[in-house]
Amino acid sequence: MALLEVRDLVVEFGLREGASMALDGISFALEPGERLGIVGESGAGKSVAAFSILNLLSAPGYIASGQIIFDGVDLASLSESALRTVRGRRIGMIFQDPMMTLNPVLSIGEQMLECLRAHSNCSESEARHICIERLRQVQIPSPEQRLRQYPHELSGGMRQRVIIAIALLLDPQLIIADEPTTALDVTIQAEIMQLLRELCDNEGVALLLITHDLGVVAQLTHRTMVLYAGRVVEQAETAALIRAPRHPYTRGLLDALPERTEPGRPLNQIPGSMPGLQSMPSGCAFHPRCNLARARCQSESPALQHGVACWEAAC
Amino acid sequence: MLSVRGLAKRFPLAGTRRWWRGDEGLAVHAVNGVDLEARRGEALCVVGESGCGKSTLARLVARLIDPSAGEIHLDDQRIDTLHGRELWPLRQRVQMIFQNPYASLNPRMTVQQTLLEPVRLHRSSLSQSEAQEHIEQVMRSVGVDPSWGARYPHEFSGGQRQRISIARALSVSPELVIADEPISALDVSIQAQVLNVLMEAQASASLTYLFITHDLSVVEHFGDRVAVMYLGRICELAPARSLFSGARHPYTQALLSAIPRIRGQHQPQKLHGEVPTPVHSPSGCVFHGRCPLANARCREQIPVLRETQPGHTIACHAVEEGRD
Numbered sequence: 001m002a003l004l005e006v007r008d009l010v011v012e013f014g015l016r017e018g019a020s021m022a023l024d025g026i027s028f029a030l031e032p033g034e035r036l037g038i039v040g041e042s043g044a045g046k047s048v049a050a051f052s053i054l055n056l057l058s059a060p061g062y063i064a065s066g067q068i069i070f071d072g073v074d075l076a077s078l079s080e081s082a083l084r085t086v087r088g089r090r091i092g093m094i095f096q097d098p099m100m101t102l103n104p105v106l107s108i109g110e111q112m113l114e115c116l117r118a119h120s121n122c123s124e125s126e127a128r129h130i131c132i133e134r135l136r137q138v139q140i141p142s143p144e145q146r147l148r149q150y151p152h153e154l155s156g157g158m159r160q161r162v163i164i165a166i167a168l169l170l171d172p173q174l175i176i177a178d179e180p181t182t183a184l185d186v187t188i189q190a191e192i193m194q195l196l197r198e199l200c201d202n203e204g205v206a207l208l209l210i211t212h213d214l215g216v217v218a219q220l221t222h223r224t225m226v227l228y229a230g231r232v233v234e235q236a237e238t239a240a241l242i243r244a245p246r247h248p249y250t251r252g253l254l255d256a257l258p259e260r261t262e263p264g265r266p267l268n269q270i271p272g273s274m275p276g277l278q279s280m281p282s283g284c285a286f287h288p289r290c291n292l293a294r295a296r297c298q299s300e301s302p303a304l305q306h307g308v309a310c311w312e313a314a315c
Numbered sequence: 316m317l318s319v320r321g322l323a324k325r326f327p328l329a330g331t332r333r334w335w336r337g338d339e340g341l342a343v344h345a346v347n348g349v350d351l352e353a354r355r356g357e358a359l360c361v362v363g364e365s366g367c368g369k370s371t372l373a374r375l376v377a378r379l380i381d382p383s384a385g386e387i388h389l390d391d392q393r394i395d396t397l398h399g400r401e402l403w404p405l406r407q408r409v410q411m412i413f414q415n416p417y418a419s420l421n422p423r424m425t426v427q428q429t430l431l432e433p434v435r436l437h438r439s440s441l442s443q444s445e446a447q448e449h450i451e452q453v454m455r456s457v458g459v460d461p462s463w464g465a466r467y468p469h470e471f472s473g474g475q476r477q478r479i480s481i482a483r484a485l486s487v488s489p490e491l492v493i494a495d496e497p498i499s500a501l502d503v504s505i506q507a508q509v510l511n512v513l514m515e516a517q518a519s520a521s522l523t524y525l526f527i528t529h530d531l532s533v534v535e536h537f538g539d540r541v542a543v544m545y546l547g548r549i550c551e552l553a554p555a556r557s558l559f560s561g562a563r564h565p566y567t568q569a570l571l572s573a574i575p576r577i578r579g580q581h582q583p584q585k586l587h588g589e590v591p592t593p594v595h596s597p598s599g600c601v602f603h604g605r606c607p608l609a610n611a612r613c614r615e616q617i618p619v620l621r622e623t624q625p626g627h628t629i630a631c632h633a634v635e636e637g638r639d
Binding site for chain 1: 365507529537585
């Protein structure tokens with residue numbers, strides 16, 4: 001049975017002009033221990049997808065319909081207090097900016113203990129022991145001293161390691177990572193990616209990785225889902241998606257990477273930019289930028305069939 | 316065309332100066348003795364991780380901040396000693412494109428006003444209609460519709476705004492364009508659009524670029540020559556092709572291996588430790604604390620850039636001694 005199954009999730013933002021759909025019926029499943037990447041450009045709805053799983057959406061966003069079934073329970077229908085037993089305990093979350101996620105006035109140890117105390121009633125010394133163990137697991141040198149330090153005393157890479165350690169504190173079954181390496185330098189990014197890969201393999205934790213970087217997805221995930229304007233346009237095994245992308249948008253994204261073009265030659269570009277929530281085109285949301293668009297694409301929205309949502313690619 | 320010699324910039328740390336003891340106090344050594352030359356018509360890229368001093372270098376060359384030491388020459392003119400009005404002719408020859416297109420356009424000026432202002436200042440001989448015609452031509456060349464002129468920056472997306480700021484830089488027909496991370500705030504599909512505009516502009520106006528970035532795959536595509544910076548110093552300077560096929564400085568090798576490629580197995584070389592603070596720079600080679608090849612000489616003596624192949628220069632004792 002799938003660990004996490006999202007069915008027809010619709011997230012809306014209630015605005016003065018009326019509700020607009022940030023996610024328009026997305027569905028996916030995640031097996032235990034699997035790593036799934038969600039890729040898209042800014043405004044595609046990938047962070048909204050991550051936040052809605054734990055119902056962390058803040059107003060005016062809300063889940064309009066759909067189910068989020070985690071281990072047999074629909075998270076979308078749980079009360080706030082019931083959700084709290086899931087958040088941080090069975091599903092850990094890693095956010096983008098390690099500067100913003102840690103509380104600057106609490107030491108690393110206090111922040112970790114706070115999380116442990118909220119979810120389990122272990123003794124002070126046991127809790128300390130767990131914290132040190134986790135910090136060692138994410139390869140932080142001299143963890144006993146780090147517990148007394150404050151976030152500003154650590155570098156960006158170290159902070160992100162601390163956040164991963166906090167996400168791992170209570171042996172979650174799933175980690176949701178929203179752009180975990182975007183704010184980091186490449187050499188640090190490589191270390192964090194390797195760490196995530198090892199942790200998931202050794203602990204059997206499933207990973208839902210949200211990113212805009214196709215290179216990160218290619219190196220880290222088993223399967224990839226491409227989002228465009230709140231809809232899933234393609235879903236496939238990562239290796240297959242990169243070898244043979246089927247949706248014109250996925251193909252365009254991959255072709256736009258500089259490493260796909262001979263140095264000095266013009267890059268392949270996708271014309272235009274992603275539509276805003278208020279100005280969603282009719283039919284397939286990608287048709288104004290698509291070079292294969294036909295009359296049908298303008299009027300009818302394609303459904304996801306065999307992993308791709310496109311009239312051209314599906315037939 | 317552009318030549319930089321021994322350029323340094325120190326930012327004093329407030330509250331650490333003890334003037335009554337003659338103590339100058341602590342300072343961040345953002346740029347620490349950089350020698351660099353850009354030839355006319357080339358795209359010279361400067362890469363490095365955050366805190367290596369690449370943006371400070373860009374700002375120094377653009378004369379937005381004053382150097383603490385060293386010289387900057389543009390053609391035969393020394394430009395680091397110019398001040399105030401003496402800088403005006405320079406501003407026409409050297410233009411800058413900034414990272415964040417949301418912060419670098421004045422929100423209260425229409426696109427038209429934004430683009431006309433530099434033209435009026437630097438090319439005052441043009442009449443109103445000639446200036447208008449000129450900016451329309453520049454707008455078309457970077458893919459900005461001239462009919463957008465009456466609109467304000469908030470009406471545009473990030474990619475469109477960045478094209479407007481490129482148009483602003485190109486509107487005075489500069490010779491050198493300094494681009495500080497011009498595409499890192501943009502999405503992948505938009506990055507390609509903006510890079511193409513920059514490449515077209517270079518080809519049609521024989522521009523020289525000083526291109527600052529942390530994204531090595533962009534450099535591989537865009538750069539003619541690449542300077543790799545670490546902690547305020549240049550550690551390797553080479554033609555792009557030869558850097559990507561045969562980087563020899565241990566830091567460059569680690570940096571290149573860390574790029575997550577979409578194909579092939581990723582085997583990043585691990586650097587132990589972290590970048591030291593630029594307040595207390597290490598003695599000798601600034602990289603020695605993290606370098607797998609470091610020895611006693613690296614800890615004491617500062618390596619200088621030496622040519623190993625034509626055009627390929629490396630500042631590393633280990634490479635010089637053949638220990639790599």
